[in-house]
Amino acid sequence: MTSKALYLPILSIAFTACGSSALLKNPDAFAVKCEPKILERKGDSVSFELSATIPPKIFDKKAQVVVKPYLAVGQKQIALPELLLKGEKVEGEVQTVNFEKGGKVKYNGTFAYQDGMEQSELMAEPTLVWKKKKHSLKARKLAPGVIVSSDLAENMRPWKALPIVPIDSLTEHKATIFFLKDQAEFRSTEKKRKEVDALVKMLKGQVDIRDVQLRAFASPDGELDRNSNLADERAENVNQFVYEILKKKKVNKVDEDGFIKDVKTAEDWVGFSQLVSQNNWKGKSMTEAILATTVDENEKEKLLRENKENFQFLADQILPKLRRTEVVIRTSPLEKSLGELVEQAVKDPSKMTESELIKAYNFTQNAPLKSGIAAYLGMRYPNNAPYLHNSGVAFMQLSPPNTNMAINAFSRAAAMEGSDPLSLEHWGMALLESGKTEEGLKKLIAANQKNGTLGAAAIAPLLQLGRYEEALTIASATKCTFNKALAEILNMKLNDAAETIQCGEKTAPFFYLRAIMAARKGDTELLGTSLVRAISQDSRWREKARSDAEFSLYRDQEFFKVATR
Secondary structure: OOOOOEEEOOOOEOOOOOOHHHHHOOOEOOOEEEEOOOEEEEOOEEEEEEEEEEOOOOOOOOOEEEEEEEEEEOOEEEEOOOEEEEOOOOOOOOEEOEOOOEEEEEEEEEEEOOOOOOOOEEEEEEEEEEOOEEEEOOOEEEEEOEEOHHHHOOOOOOOOOOOOOOOOOOEEEEEEEEOOOOOOOOOHHHHHOHHHHHHHHHHHOOOEEEEEEEEEEOOOOOOHHHHHHHHHHHHHHHHHHHHHHHHHOOOHHHHOOOOEEEEEEOOOHHHHHHHHHHOOOOOHHHHHHHHHOOOOHHHHHHHHHHOHHHHHHHHHHHHHHHOEEEEEEEEEOOOOOHHHHHHHHHHOHHHOOHHHHHHHHHHOOOHHHHHHHHHHHHHHOOOOHHHHHHHHHHHHOOOOOOHHHHHHHHHHHHHOOOOOHHHHHHHHHHHHHOOOHHHHHHHHHHHHHHOOOOOHHHHHHHHHOOOHHHHHHHHOOOOOOHHHHHHHHHOOOHHHHHHHHHHOOOOHHHHHHHHHHHHHHOOHHHHHHHHHHHHHHOOHHHHHHHHOHHHOOOOOOHHHHHHOO
16 A cells, blocks of 8 residues: 555654764654555565664764564564664674764565454564663554455356357248338238248247348338338337247247347338339339439439339339338257257257257256256367367356366367367466466466456456556456456555446445545545445444454544444
8 A cells, every 4th residue: 555654753763962872862853654554465475664864963883773673463473574773883784874974774574464464563662772781762653454455356257158059050931021101010911921821830830940030121212210210110010029929939039139130221222223123114224224323312212203104103013012021030950849858968968969969058047957968068079169168167067166177178178279268268267266376367367368358357366466457457348346446446546446436336345445445545534434335234344344454544533433333
């Protein structure tokens, strides 16, 4: 944590008179700067730096000072390496302080973190050695507590399967539904037409429907806005008709985005040109000439209408065929019902074809069965990257997970040419789960470099290892997430953190994080209100706040006591 420096006396030194007798008379002659202001764990250690400027003519040439830093944790003291200072006439290879000029003193300390150090104090106990006598001087507090906010990082490792595309051939079923001029009603006469009736019977039968596409058109006559609305309404009416049939048939995919696709064309000039070319009548050449001009559509329509006899032919024979919605439904062969395929997958998947296994996998909503089919596909077809990836996901979703099998599957999938970077990311995630942190982080960082949206699972361990900048690099691609805000705070990007928290969830963890951000900014009002919000949602944050070193400088203030009451 890098904010305002903390100045506290480390030695009882003064200069009421020349020579080290001054060291015993005035305790505040010079002060020591401690960075950071509050100690902070990074990884498994805590580092800090002490520095001070010693005034001239205060440090006797024959004097010595021994400073013993230590960390006070309850009744326990953890000793740290001593700081030794000496005058010019004292022998030894330690820091020497010039009597006439004074000097600058620096001390870099590091100690291993232990549980419970959040509530501790960094202390220093100086001893003056002068004229063969030792004088113990008052111990001084240099920094309060040890911040461990990186522990708040959320270990988010969602296992995501890759989509498995069906491998069998697809059959297209088509029907065209026509509409009256300026109308969008799906008429009963159209529903009874042989072409449409055949499509409906197919929909209601035993068939594996892959997707539905609706291509809605309006004829290129009249106002463009009206034609656009007509195309939309025609698509919607046919969409509703198909949707209701599939819903009754209990086709689960019908509610998925993109299963029924709408393509709308407000004025079908392409279709118009095609129909003109397919018909022969007296005005064909003139009509083709007008359609070939570069003027805009409104001008073309105006030119077409000028010859009333010719336009009457177009209105009777051509334009009605353009007021339509084309329905295209793709299906695949289904020798067995989907229910039968699922039953077979449960009994004996070895008797199923690859195509049947994929159908059962895509159809079933039973998570354990889906994982089982995925694992089986990966073992049966070991050279298929998506199958291997999904088998790895299946192994990680077991209770307990089989990390060794998962690592093997993900690593093989990631090594294949053209593999999805998600396999590399999941390889890293599985390595983390198995305790191989450094290996896992390397894979996650590599996945992030391939695709900036991947690698989020690395953020928490990087923060916990004290690798704040790396964590923020990966977190920057995420939006409004807790770990991103935490990474910004630990990197002292407090304004960025404020924006991330503002767009994040209004939950106790986010309010607590906002309190930490406010503490580092010195905003006591925001600190107090944020703690109140966090604790009101989840009282467990009360005890956390009372012991959290992030709030060491505010713990004795009334607003903090009220907020955590």
